[in-house]
Amino acid sequence: MSRATSLVSTEWVQENLANNKVVFVEVDEDTTLYEKGHIDGAITFHWREDLQDGLIRDLISKEKFEALLSKSGISNDSTVVLYGGNNNWFATYAFWYFKIYGHQDVRLIDGGRKLWELKGLPLVTEVPTPAATRYVAKERDNSIRAFRDEVIASIGIKNIVDVRSPAEFSGELAAPAHLPQEGGQIKGHIPGAKNIPWSKAANEDGTFRSNEELSELYKAAGVDFAKETIAYCRIGERSAFSWFVLHELLDLQNVTNYDGSWTEYGSLVGVPVAVGA
């Protein structure tokens, strides 16, 4: 994977709006954004209702993923182009999800919904009615997903990258500043984790920084690219963004997303926790 195969520009989107092989999918944290207006022809996935199991805390099953994509008009050979608000947090989470289930051609709009809006490009409110397909997913590829026991065993061995804001990392805040502060978890971070906020990988307009800048960002913070890397945040979406940077843009294959993240780790009994910068 690389920038050329994983990322498309807003210009590319405009040239491919009528391309039947391409399915645009908006995935937002604020799920009312799609109703306000979306890229012409785009469908939407609701990050919680469509992409969370609902009963247990996990990804939806292979069968449910197949049903979701089939009713959305996505075929195995579709080029799926994801975008969303919040600098593509949930769109990169969906990207990671498509890779978990082995979709071949999935890409992300560089800059996401924000750049599209900042450029004043058109949004529509018409909701498409795609013809159903028979999508067949692969078995889950857990080589890009980290689980809690692996994370605990990796302390002091692998790179652990905490991509939350400095205030969450230090233990000052329990959640991002646009959300009410939760009381359920211990505050702090996994010992030895490097705090490289996801936002450092993005320009103000939501586009990704250059590969040279990104590589320097992680190296300067002490990430050894020769080692395996685990990214985490609070619920696994912001870390999907940083996983995308490391795995897709910088083409590092030994990178996983710990989607249990701090809401799981900070609730575990007896695990080591660090506070402060």
Place this chain on the structure above:
Amino acid sequence: MRTCGATPGGADLAGIDLANQTVIQGAVLRGGVNDGVPNGAPVDNAYVRLLDSTGEFTAEVPTNLEGQFRFFAAPGSWTVVVLAHGAREEVKVQAQQGTPIDLVIQI
């Protein structure tokens, strides 16, 4: 929209635990008349970023249909940055727990 009254900018604070939250909120307006009362059309497609005292990015939200935004921060110095088509504005604020900051940002 003219926003004179007790809540000049952001959304209604009913239901917010103000004793335990440090709220920074407001509204983004475009094309207002400079007559001493905040006014103008709500900007419902702006992005509002919250930077900490070192300039580090902390959070970002899109404005709602009324052009409003809200952050739950911690006491201290913060910078609010508004991005919209053809506009960029910065406002520095000092946040306190229990006393919400309510901004009107004209672009």
